[in-house]
Amino acid sequence: MRGEEHVLISVLGAGLMILPVLPGTDLLELVVIFMGVIIGSLAPDADIANAAIMHGFRNSKRLNFGLRGSTVLFLPYFGYIVRYLIYYPVSAVIWILSLGRVKPKHRGFLHSFFGGVITTLLLLLYIGLAAIWLNCFNTVFLLMFGSGFFAGYMMHLLEDSCTKCGVAWVYPFSKKRLCGEVVPWNKREYRPFVFCLLIVAVIAVIVLAGCSLPVPGGIFVMVPVAFFALWAVFFLLSGVHVA
Numbered sequence: 001m002r003g004e005e006h007v008l009i010s011v012l013g014a015g016l017m018i019l020p021v022l023p024g025t026d027l028l029e030l031v032v033i034f035m036g037v038i039i040g041s042l043a044p045d046a047d048i049a050n051a052a053i054m055h056g057f058r059n060s061k062r063l064n065f066g067l068r069g070s071t072v073l074f075l076p077y078f079g080y081i082v083r084y085l086i087y088y089p090v091s092a093v094i095w096i097l098s099l100g101r102v103k104p105k106h107r108g109f110l111h112s113f114f115g116g117v118i119t120t121l122l123l124l125l126y127i128g129l130a131a132i133w134l135n136c137f138n139t140v141f142l143l144m145f146g147s148g149f150f151a152g153y154m155m156h157l158l159e160d161s162c163t164k165c166g167v168a169w170v171y172p173f174s175k176k177r178l179c180g181e182v183v184p185w186n187k188r189e190y191r192p193f194v195f196c197l198l199i200v201a202v203i204a205v206i207v208l209a210g211c212s213l214p215v216p217g218g219i220f221v222m223v224p225v226a227f228f229a230l231w232a233v234f235f236l237l238s239g240v241h242v243a
Contacts, residue, residue: 001159001184003042003052005192010041010155012199014148016227019206020220032141036148039078043119043149044110044156046082053079078123082110086122090115094172102172111160112171116153120146158231162191162238180238195234202226 001009014037018025025033045051053075091104102108109115124146131137161167166179183189206222 001163001182001192003045005184006041006045006052006156006159007038008196009159009192009199010037010152012196012203013155013227013230014151016199016203016206016230017151017223019203019223029141029144032144033148036145036150037152039075040120040149040152040154041156042075043078043082043123043153044115044160045106046079047087047104047108047110048106051079053082081123081126082119085126086119090118090122098172107160107165107167108171111157111167113154113157113169114171114173116150116157120150120153123149159192162234162240166243177243178240179243180235180240182238191234191237194237195230198230198233202230 011034014034018030018033039053042051042053046053048054055076087104087110091109094102094109095104110119124142127145128137128142131142157167157169161169161178162180162182163184164179164181166177168175168177170176182191184192206219206226
C-alpha cells in the first residue's frame, strides 16, 4: 500500500485499540505512542529507496497536511536507522546462516513477524543508548514508543497482506504468503478508503455508546472484538488467501 494509507489505517487502528485507556493517558504519552505507530507503520519499507520513511510524503497528494518539510526532516532519521543499522546487518547474518540461500529482498525480512520483533528490539536498544548518552532516558516513554512502533509495524504487515504481493509472515522459515487482491497504485482501488471509514464509524459508535452498551466487560471487551472483526471484514473484502 501507499505510505499514506499505511499511516492512516495504522493510526486509526491504534486509536481504536487505545480507547479503553484513553481517559488515563496524558497528551505527551499519546504523542509518544502515536509517534511510534506512525514510524512503525512505515518501517517495513525502509529497504526501498523511495519509501515514505526515507523522504516523508513529499510526493503524496493525499497526505501532507502542510507537513512536507517536517516529514522530510523527521522520518529519514528512523528510516536510515532501520535500513543501515538493522536491515543490512540482520540480512547479512541470515544470508551467512543460510549459506547464501536467503538473500536480502523487499518484502523479505522486514516484512515478517520475526523482522518486526527484531526491528523493534534493536530500535529500542539504539534509542535507549542514545537517551542514556544524552542523559534523558525514560523507561515509560521508551516502552510506550516501542509498543506503538510494534503495533504500527504489525498493522503494516496486515495491510500488505491484503495486496497482491502479500506478506510471508514467518520468513525466512517459510515463503508461504498471505495475499489479497488490493492494488495499491490503482486510482480506482477503494478498499483501503472504505476500511478507514469503517474504523472511524466503529470508533464513533464506541465513543458515543461507551459503557452503556450491555456488553460484559464494557469497552475493554468491545474494543478488541471490534478490532479483530474489522480486520476480518477487510481480509474478506480483499480476498486474502494463502499462496
